[in-house]
Amino acid sequence: MDLGNVPVNERYAKQTILPEIGPAGQARLGASSVLCVGAGGLGCASLPYLVGAGVGRVTIIDADVVDRTNLQRQVLFGEASLGQPKAAAAAARLTDLNPMVEIEALEQRFNAGNAEALIRGHDVIVDGSDNYATKYLLADACVKFDRPLVYGSVTGMEAMATVFHARRGPCLRCLFPQAPTGWVPNCAEAGVLGPLVGMTGSLQAAEAVKLLASPDGAMNTLIGRLWIMDIRDTRQQIIAVRKRPDCPVCSQAPSTIELLADDVEVxxxxxxxxxxxxxxxxxxxxxxxxxxxxxxxxxxxxxxxxxxxxxxxxxxxxxxxxxxxxxxxxxxxxxxxxxxxxxxxxxxxxxxxxxxxxx
Ligand SMILES: [Zn+2]
Missing domain, CATH: 3.40.250.10 (Rhodanese-like domain)
Structure with missing residues (x-):
């Protein structure tokens, strides 16, 4: 395809003018798809930028409904969304933001049963989940089905983000082989600072846009690098993360990676x-x-x-x-x-x- 004469949509003018994106990068964004697992704080921060940037197709999966304690950080929702499914409420707001994007809302949990179709059906996966069971299942599935995963997590006053793509770098289990045991509070039980969730989700959106607009790696992504922020004293670090030759997941052949079913009926x-x-x-x-x-x-x-x-x-x-x-x-x-x-x-x-x- 000749991208030399792609007409510039004025909606995207401010980013198409960037040499790092350009008309060719914009066209790639428009032809690409993102799956966002979770429409909580991280999803609410990353989704508007992905949809605003003109990613062609966005799928949001979340089984939760909006409650009042979400509004402190889940900025796609308001009083009128209380009691509504998060996926549908987010999709409605995002469609208003950019009707040119094809948005699908799935009111269900991401699980071992739907993982393959969802992951294979998208170019980049954004982790907006808030619990370790989903994060590990999603990370393992992204290794198995070979998709880059833009990872983010926030607990209290601390946040982390990185990009896992086993073909090009480490996976989640290279970094943390097991989900933490013991009392692992999520946002529902531990406190969390709203703006820190916003920063982390925005960073995830930026990494996803870079992966999609510049797939040949002209821009450095967070593959192999972990961003850590302690907002108490606004101290951030970026540390190198290496692929482990004995990683329990990404050292295996993809076909032998087992996805643990966490879909027990409760x-x-x-x-x-x-x-x-x-x-x-x-x-x-x-x-x-x-x-x-x-x-x-x-x-x-x-x-x-x-x-x-x-x-x-x-x-x-x-x-x-x-x-x-x-x-x-x-x-x-x-x-x-x-x-x-x-x-x-x-x-x-x-x-x-x-x-x-x-x-
Ligand atoms: Zn690994």
Whole structure:
């Protein structure tokens, strides 16, 4: 294709004029596609820039709905979006921003079952997820199906971003071979500074645009380099990350990489419904100090950290209700209850806080 005489759309004039992008880079952006996994804080920051830049096709996958605690950092949403699916609400806002982009909203979880079609169907993948189970599944799937993954994570006052592409550099497991065990708070349980999420998501968008507009590597991306920001004293570092020859994932042949299914069926129920469950064991998956500070009467303490490191002995049963402080640790815990033979697994919506409020 001759890109010498591509007409410049005035919408993109400010970036097409950049020598690093130019009409050819703009045309490549328009012919490309991005999958954004998660429409939370990181997705809300990266998506407007990707759509604004004229990426041809953008898919957003998120199973959550907007609640008021999201609005502090998830800037695509407002009061009118409360209760709406995040994927659809984000798509509506983004379509208004740039109707030339084909935007698809998927109101579902990214999981081992839909990973292949979603990843193979896009050129660049942006990680906007907020939990380690999804981050590791997504990272492994991007190695298996050979797509660059623009990674970002924010906890509290610290953020990280990089680009993983196993063909050209390290993968997530070269850097951290296992997901952290023990109490791993996500944004729902730990605090997070909104503007730091915005910075990280914006950086992810910039890396994605560079990968798409300049695939021959004329601009250096974060492949092999990890950006770390501690916003407490605004100290940032970029450290080199090397491919590990013994990496548990990217040293394997792609066809042998196994994607761990994390799609255990867990039904969220409220405190009232929970009271009415017959023959149901009750498990508290918070850490021992949290359990000691107060728990639901009759609950057995089985901290997520002991489930994950294999120390916990799960009493047998078929039906159980699990809870943590606000709900975020139930899904990773549920995998272990399923493995122990439980056929019906319920989690307490809103966790112990909701139980107390209802009491
Ligand atoms: Zn690796």
């Amino acid at each position: 039904r969220e129920i409220g405190p009232r419904e929970a009271h009415e469950l017959p023959d149901c064991r009750l498990f508290d998956v918070r850490e021992p100090d949290e359990y000691a500070a107060g728990h639901i009467p009759g609950a057995i303490s089985l901290p997520l950290s002991t489930l994950q490191d294999g120390q916990a002995r799960i009493p047998s049963g078929t039906r159980c209700l699990i809870y943590c402080e606000s709900g975020a640790r139930c899904r990773p815990a549920a995998v272990h209850f399923k493995a122990a033979g439980y056929r019906e697994i319920f989690s307490l919506r809103g966790g112990r806080k909701a139980w107390q409020a209802a009491a």
